[in-house]
Amino acid sequence: MPAPTLRDVAEAAGVHAATASRALNPATRGLVNADTARRVMKVAEQLGYRPNPIARGLKTAKSGTVGIVLPDLTNPLFPPIVRGIEEVLEPAGYSGLIVNTDNDPGREQWQIEHLRSRQVEGLIVATARVEHPLMEQLHREGVVMVMVNRRPEGVDVPSITPDDASGVEQAVRHLADLGHTRIAHVAGPANTSTGVTRARAFRTVVRDLGLAEDPDLITTTDSWSEEAGAEGLRRLLDAGTEFSAIFAGNDLIALGCYDVFRERDIACPTELSVVGFNDMPFLDKLRPPLTTIAIPHLQIGAEAGRLLLDSIADPSRPARSVLLPLSLVVRGSTAPPAH
Template sequence: MQTPTLRDVARAAGVHAATASRALNPETRNLVNAQTARRVLRAAESLGYRPNPIARSLKTARSHTVGLVIPDLTNPLFPPIVRGIEDTLGPAGYSALIVNTDSDPARERSQIASLRSRQVEGLIVATARLEHPLLAELRREGVRIVLVNRRTDGLDVPSVGPDDAVGISLAVRHLVELGHREFVHLAGPLDTSTGLNRARAFQSALREHGLDEDPARLVACEHWSEEGGAAALRRALDSPVPFTAVVAGNDLIALGCYDVFAERGIACPEEVSVVGFNGMPFLDKLRPPLTTVAIPHHQVGLEAGRMLLESVKEPDRPARSVLLPPSLAVRGSTAPPAPGPVAGAR
């Protein structure tokens, strides 16, 4: 059976091919009478017509695709953000091409080159590295970029993410109200903007509450991972710094704390309370359920998609940054401290 063409659709709908083309394109559908557009769409559906995006992009220099660059697709943080992006792009007639970089600069460069070879109209980049010369290079070349889950200094591009300072402040205030006075922060890697911002926010929160700001209370993880969190907590427990509460840089790091609690026989929250950050799915199924700073992931994605479409339609529009407010999901991993803080080797 021969594949139906645009001319077949136009003939079935009783319109000119140019009218059918406009009706089938979400961006130009408003140029066609609503009744005519419905007739064209019904004809296309009945014939099984599918537009050829490659042919359209060659004709219009518009691919209607966006490159989405993710550092780690296995991180549960990203799927709801991706869903939000797709929920914005889809109604506008755009689709996302998703690549995973494993946080490897060489892989990231090759993956972005591949996306550009497919004529994507812009990039949504979910990266956190502080030093990122590739982004500056892409910006100089006129590539439209939106950053997700990070901000950057010296680079005039739109960005959207959670308000890290507010989130860390919520976590520390909650623990202080429970009676905790001795903290450690298991920070994300400090060569990432998110790790550094949350570490600074932790130190600021300690000052706000008049608590001990000993630099040893900040222990940096090598990776945003369960293993990284476990290794950092072991270092904290083996140090002379006393603490009854842990503020983790993200939920994966907090999961690493659970592993160490089990291996060293530490009761949570009876001996040590812990708060995560991000609001990953299924944290309420842990024992104890994890208290965490919850991020509106889907909303982050929706806003990133909107920003990218704005950049495509209005290239001269000034870049804007959006910080979305987090909330605190209080669960069973936090409780008032028992007498005598944890300290020394366990």
């Protein structure tokens, strides 16, 4: 039995084929009387009709898809961001194609070229490095983009980012209020905008609070990973640097610090306190539960989706950047210094 067509749905619902098409497309459903739209959708469900996105794209010159470019799918930071993106895109009739770059510039370029060959109408990119020639090139070529969570320098496109500087200040001030004066920073990669922003904010807050400004208290990792965090803390400890607390560049780096605590029999928070950044899921299940800076992941994704839809509707509109406030979540990994 042949699959039902749009014309079959229209005839069964007693409407013109164009009306049925508008009713079945979330992006145009508002142009149809609500009762008529419900009738058409009910008939389509009864007949088992499925719209053909390729045929629709040929008629409208629109694919109904956007590319979502992530640096590391294994990072728990990103699933809730993607969920927020989808919650905004789906009602507007768009779906997202997710690609993973593994923080590899060559893979990133290949993945984005592949997305463009699929005629995506825009990109949501979470891979921004401090210097990002590919993003600059895409911007010059007029590709509709939104940067999420990170923002490269010199690329004037819409962005949605957490207020990292405020988050760092809350983390360091919390440790200072507990009595810590020598706070180490296991920083994220210096080639990422997030790593640079948080490290810069750390130095500023330490200076403003009158804490120890010892360059030996800062070590930079080569990735946002648990392994890199562990290696960073080992460097600090092996160098004999004295400190009573750690501000980790993100929660994964903080997890690496936990690994070293177990490895070297260091009691947390009795001997060393630690604060993370991101508030990934399940941090409250750690022993001790991790104090961290909470990022509104779902809201970041939703705002990114809205910014992209606005840019698709009007590519000439001025780039708008949104900075979201963060909050400190105090758990069991921080306490006054033992001495």
